[in-house]
Amino acid sequence: MKAPEYGFVKEAGRIINSGQARSICLTGNIMDLFFSASGDEGGYIPLPDMLVERWAVSGTLVVVYELNGPIRFLNKADQQKMREAWARLYKDENQISIDLALARTQKRLEEIRRDASQTFDANLKKASSNPTYALEFLRQLCLCSRLSRDGVPFLWEDLIILIEGTDFLIPEGEIAGLSDVDRQRVAICRDWLSDPGFMSAGDSVVLMAESKSLLNGKVARLPQLLEVEVPAPDLEERLHIIRWFNGQQPEKTRLKLWDSQEALARMTAGLSSHALFQLLRHNTHTGERLRPEDVVLKVESFIQDQLGEDVVEFKKPQHGFKDVVGFKQLKRFLKEEFIPRIQSGGKGALPGAAVGGPIGSGKSFLLEAVAGELDMVVLVLKNIRSKWFGETDVLFERLRRIILALDKSLVFVDEADTQFGGVGAETHSTERRLTGKVQAMMSDPALRGKTAWLLITARIHLLSPDIRRPGRAGSLIIPVLDPEGEDLEQFIAWMIRPVFSRTEACESIGDAIDQLKPLVEGYYAAAFSEVRSDLAAAAELQGKEGLNIGEIREVILDHIPPAVEKMRRFQTLQALLNCTRLSLLPGSMDRDRLAEIREAWRREIQALENEGIR
Numbered sequence: 001m002k003a004p005e006y007g008f009v010k011e012a013g014r015i016i017n018s019g020q021a022r023s024i025c026l027t028g029n030i031m032d033l034f035f036s037a038s039g040d041e042g043g044y045i046p047l048p049d050m051l052v053e054r055w056a057v058s059g060t061l062v063v064v065y066e067l068n069g070p071i072r073f074l075n076k077a078d079q080q081k082m083r084e085a086w087a088r089l090y091k092d093e094n095q096i097s098i099d100l101a102l103a104r105t106q107k108r109l110e111e112i113r114r115d116a117s118q119t120f121d122a123n124l125k126k127a128s129s130n131p132t133y134a135l136e137f138l139r140q141l142c143l144c145s146r147l148s149r150d151g152v153p154f155l156w157e158d159l160i161i162l163i164e165g166t167d168f169l170i171p172e173g174e175i176a177g178l179s180d181v182d183r184q185r186v187a188i189c190r191d192w193l194s195d196p197g198f199m200s201a202g203d204s205v206v207l208m209a210e211s212k213s214l215l216n217g218k219v220a221r222l223p224q225l226l227e228v229e230v231p232a233p234d235l236e237e238r239l240h241i242i243r244w245f246n247g248q249q250p251e252k253t254r255l256k257l258w259d260s261q262e263a264l265a266r267m268t269a270g271l272s273s274h275a276l277f278q279l280l281r282h283n284t285h286t287g288e289r290l291r292p293e294d295v296v297l298k299v300e301s302f303i304q305d306q307l308g309e310d311v312v313e314f315k316k317p318q319h320g321f322k323d324v325v326g327f328k329q330l331k332r333f334l335k336e337e338f339i340p341r342i343q344s345g346g347k348g349a350l351p352g353a354a355v356g357g358p359i360g361s362g363k364s365f366l367l368e369a370v371a372g373e374l375d376m377v378v379l380v381l382k383n384i385r386s387k388w389f390g391e392t393d394v395l396f397e398r399l400r401r402i403i404l405a406l407d408k409s410l411v412f413v414d415e416a417d418t419q420f421g422g423v424g425a426e427t428h429s430t431e432r433r434l435t436g437k438v439q440a441m442m443s444d445p446a447l448r449g450k451t452a453w454l455l456i457t458a459r460i461h462l463l464s465p466d467i468r469r470p471g472r473a474g475s476l477i478i479p480v481l482d483p484e485g486e487d488l489e490q491f492i493a494w495m496i497r498p499v500f501s502r503t504e505a506c507e508s509i510g511d512a513i514d515q516l517k518p519l520v521e522g523y524y525a526a527a528f529s530e531v532r533s534d535l536a537a538a539a540e541l542q543g544k545e546g547l548n549i550g551e552i553r554e555v556i557l558d559h560i561p562p563a564v565e566k567m568r569r570f571q572t573l574q575a576l577l578n579c580t581r582l583s584l585l586p587g588s589m590d591r592d593r594l595a596e597i598r599e600a601w602r603r604e605i606q607a608l609e610n611e612g613i614r
Contacts, residue, residue: 003037004237009054012228016055016160016204021226023193025166025207025215028230028401033273035240041248044241044273047208047230048162061157065138067165070128082141085155086120089144131169132185138163138205139192146201158202166207167214175218186216193222213393232405233273239265241273245280255280256289267295269406275302303379306398315380315412317372324369325494326487326525327362330480333584334370338476342374342410345449351442352453354416354473356460356575357480358568360526363456364414366480370454377409381419396437403441409451416455417462435464442472461574468578478584479575482524489513492520495532499539501546512549519556524568527561534559570608573601 008026015021026047033044036053048064056062056074061081064072073079127134138161145155163169170186171178178186192198193205212220212227219225233241242261246254257264268276279298283290300314321331341350357363371378381399403409413419420435442453455473457463468474483491492513506512520528538555539547547555577598582589589597 002240003042004035004240006034008228008230009051012206013055015226015228019202021224022199022201022203023205023207023222023225025209025212025220025225025227026230027209027212027227028397029232029272030208030210030230031274032230032233033277035244042244044244044277048164051162051206055160059157060160061155062160062162063138063141064162065127065134065164067131067168068129071124071134071138081155081157082144083120085144086141088149088154089147132181132188135163135169135185135188135192139188142192142198142201142203142205145203146197159204161203161205162208163205164208167209167211170216170219172214172216172220175216178216182216186218189219190222193219193225199224211394211397213397229401232270232401233276234405235265235269235407237273238268238271238276241276242280245277249284253284253287255283256287258289258291264290264295266407267292268299270299270402271302271405303402306402307395310383311381311395312399313380313382315368315371315378317368317378319365320369320372324362324366325528326483326490327366327480328487328490330366330478330584333478333581335373338478339370339373342452343376343408345408349449350452350475351448351471352411352455352473353476353478354455354457354460354463354468354578355478355480356457356571356578358482358524358571358575359458359564360524360568361458361480361482362525363458363480365525367412367454367456371410371412374410377406378412379403379409380412380414383419393433393437396434400437400441403447403451407450411451411453412456413454414456417457417459420464420467435467439464439466439472442467458571459574460571460578470580474580477575477578477580479572479579481572481575481586482522484586488517488520488523491523491525491528492516495528496535496552498532499535499547500552501544501548503548506549512552515549516552516556519553522561522565527559531556531559566608566611566613570605570613573605573608577601577605 012024012026015024030047032047034047034050036043036045036050038053048066052062052064052074061078062074063082066072073082123133123137123140127137142159142161145153145157145159147154170189171182173182175183175186207215207225209215239262242255242265246261249255255261255264268279271279275298279290279295303314304312321335324331338350338353341348344350355363355367403411420438438453441447441451453473455463455467460468460477463473466472468477493509496512496516497509500509500512502508506515520531523531534555535547535552538551539545542551576585579585582591582594
């Protein structure tokens with residue numbers, strides 16, 4: 001079984017070996033487990049331990065520092081080399097040589113060597129309980145490594161220093177708002193990584209944090225600090241985990257699957273190694289056959305734990321196009337063109353679409369029906385703007401890692417104009433970064449055919465122009481308009497059918513539609529739904545199974561839609577003006593007159609804006 005090849009390890013190794021940079025920030029899936037080929041069967045170990053194994057080669061000495069823990073060396077021999085180099089730097093080497101020459105016993109020889117290195121051991125011990133002291137001590141180790149005396153270096157090997165939990169050591173925040181200790185650690189790191197002597201020498205420092213945005217900007221924005229992302233396990237890595245784990249189990253407790261191990265690997269897209277091991281261990285413990293729905297629940301639970309239930313949810317709408325009333329022309333377009341292009345993995349795949357239209361027009365219900373028709377993961381973004389400073393960036397990076405790991409996904413964003421801000425100078429910097437990252441991900445070639453963004457808003461004009469451009473959600477902007485003609489008749493029939501009672505005055509639904517059509521002028525999907533509910537309530541209150549046409553008319557005449565006509569008209573005009581398909585505009589629109597018609601829409605929009613409608 002071939003061991004997985006981790007691309008990020010190779011990328012970081014190339015940076016170090018080429019001397020491109022001497023400081024690297026590993027971000028992303030840094031808390032996961034990674035395969036080590038050491039031992040008979042190998043095993044999965046934390047990232048720092050795996051890096052030590054990969055990078056502890058001849059000519060290199062690896063040092064690991066973990067927050068509130070000791071500074072660790074690979075073995076005692078490496079630690080002794082560093083101890084002796086430290087002693088040569090900070091002791092009078094000539095005097096030590098004389099003392100060693102005059103030593104008459106082995107005991108005295110050991111005492112002299114111990115005295116020469118006692119400062120190193122004292123510093124090492126102090127560093128284990130003082131993070132600020134530890135950072136300065138590590139910086140001094142690099143100084144010791146690159147210096148020499150009479151052309152002889154104090155340490156022949158190059159250092160690679162791995163520092164875990166860097167986001168806790170040098171947290172993001174304005175310098176004036178940090179504690180004295182935090183400011184001191186920021187200053188140490190900044191001076192260390194900016195030192196020309198360090199940058200031109202052979203030592204390297206690897207900082208580890210979930211997100212670079214969690215590091216203090218004084219360090220994170222240094223141009224010499226390069227970022228290398230640790231991605232979530234891909235298909236091959238997940239398959240290796242499953243095969244390796246199953247191979248470790250006794251025959252009677254091996255995995256019981258509904259299908260092949262390859263099928264399980266495909267369905268667990270988005271899981272970390274930790275989460276996948278949890279799923280596998282639970283299965284071998286219970287001895288029950290693992291079902292697809294069990295895997296889906298685990299994936300949903302993991303992603304929601306990563307992002308928070310108030311940020312994202314999995315959605316599998318239970319309704320489809322058969323449950324959508326009206327929208328005949330639009331449903332045909334969605335079935336014949338939109339859904340096939342969303343499902344496509346080729347060059348014709350859509351990166352996304354935006355859906356505009358007035359409030360209450362049925363946009364969300366219609367697009368949820370689209371999601372119900374699609375056989376793919378649907379992620380619903382609810383609130384990606386975090387109230388905690390800096391957390392928005394972290395949440396987005398987690399979302400991006402998960403989306404990259406999924407084989408096929410649909411990102412569903414309702415009220416998109418409030419989820420994403422603008423990019424102008426008047427917009428908060430966090431808003432600008434979020435919008436910029438969303439735009440970049442929408443047009444990322446690596447996600448074309450894998451991820452589609454579906455943005456829904458009644459205020460399509462408030463979306464960033466960069467999001468509305470082709471290549472992003474603007475590749476397709478769909479207007480959802482109020483029903484007319486045949487669609488209107490379908491809505492009336494849907495509204496009255498549960499309570500309609502035939503009489504001589506109105507023998508059929510068709511007769512009722514003809515009589516009621518003048519009463520529902522200006523109605524839209526939400527209004528029809530509300531009156532349908534009122535009719536059902538009226539029948540219940542009267543103790544009847546149905547209502548005659550006169551009673552239905554009374555309920556409709558008593559219903560007064562809210563005074564939002566001008567606002568809805570404004571939103572309708574914006575949806576029409578931003579529409580990117582001539583075939584989706586109402587009626588048989590003549591392309592030759594399109595410019596003239598759009599100019600008329602703009603004038604009407606301007607008139608409404610002059611009245612204060614926005």
